[in-house]
Every structure is written in C-alpha cells, then in structure tokens.
Amino acid sequence: MKKILGVILATILIMMALWYAFIYFASYSEGYRSGELIKFSSKGVVVKTWEGEISQGISGAQIFSFSVMDNQPAVIEKLKEYQGKYVKLKYEEKFGTFFFWGDTKYFITEVTLENSPHFNRN
Numbered sequence: 120m121k122k123i124l125g126v127i128l129a130t131i132l133i134m135m136a137l138w139y140a141f142i143y144f145a146s147y148s149e150g151y152r153s154g155e156l157i158k159f160s161s162k163g164v165v166v167k168t169w170e171g172e173i174s175q176g177i178s179g180a181q182i183f184s185f186s187v188m189d190n191q192p193a194v195i196e197k198l199k200e201y202q203g204k205y206v207k208l209k210y211e212e213k214f215g216t217f218f219f220w221g222d223t224k225y226f227i228t229e230v231t232l233e234n235s236p237h238f239n240r241n
Contacts, residue, residue, distance in 0.1 A: 141214070147224070148212040152183050153233055156206050159198045168221040169195055173206065185210060186221025197230045205235035 154173035161167045169187040185208065187194055198206075209229035216224050 139217075142217070145214060146211045147214050149210070150212075151207055151209055153205065153207045154181075154183060155235070156198065156201050156204060157182075159202055166219045168219070169198075170222055171198060171227075173208065183208075183225070184223050185225040185227050186216070186223045187227045188220060191228065194227055194230055198227070201230065201232055205233050207231045207233045 152173060152175065154175040157172050157174050159169070159171035161169055169189070171185050171187070173183050173185075175181040175183055187198065189195075207230070208227050210225045210227050213224050213226060216222075220226070
C-alpha cells in the first residue's frame with residue numbers, strides 16, 4: 120500500500136512540475152503592441168505583481184492589459200518613466216499564468232518610447 124501511495128504522489132508531483140515548466144517556457148504567441156501607457160502599478164495583498172494598460176486608440180476604447188515579471192527590472196523602470204507617453208511593447212503570450220506572476224497572460228519583455236501617430240507629444 121505504501122508503494123502505491125508513493126507512486127501516486129510521485130506521479131502527481133512530476134505532473135505538476137511538468138505543467139509549471141510548460142507554462143513557464145512555452146509561449147503561445149509573441150508580438151508588439153503600441154499605445155499610450157495609461158496605467159502601470161504594483162498590486163496585490165500577499166504577492167505583489169506589476170500590471171499595466173495601454174490605450175490603443177484616440178478614444179481609449181481599446182485597452183491592452185499586460186503584466187511584467189519581477190525578473191525584468193529594466194522593463195519595470197522604463198514603464199515607470201514612460202507613464203503617459205506613447206510606447207511600443209514587445210510581449211509574450213503564455214498559455215496560462217500563476218497568481219504570483221500576474222493577472223494577464225501577456226508578459227512584457229521590452230519597451231521603447233515611440234512617437235504618437237495621433238499627437239506630437241513626445
């Protein structure tokens with residue numbers, strides 16, 4: 120009975136490790152989005168995550184929400200600095216996420232300041 124319980128427990132732990140590795144390393148898509156950075160904040164009660172939004176239109180009707188992992192300190196600092204400016208974001212979309220990574224499946228890996236096609240503010 121102990122062997123069967125040990126095998127079941129080991130199988131569950133291995134499956135959980137494989138699922139975590141799949142979510143961490145596999146990406147569903149990669150791409151770029153541009154827009155005005157309207158929100159960037161650290162939020163959470165127990166685990167803080169970095170969350171943000173860009174507006175992709177003049178009226179603000181199309182909002183792109185994203186997360187930034189803690190292992191991207193340069194991206195976090197640039198996003199803090201570029202608040203309210205027009206930015207171009209390189210993102211990686213994951214199949215899923217964990218509560219300690221962020222609220223969205225879109226994770227920013229690069230950010231650059233761009234000239235707005237709508238306004239000449241930069």
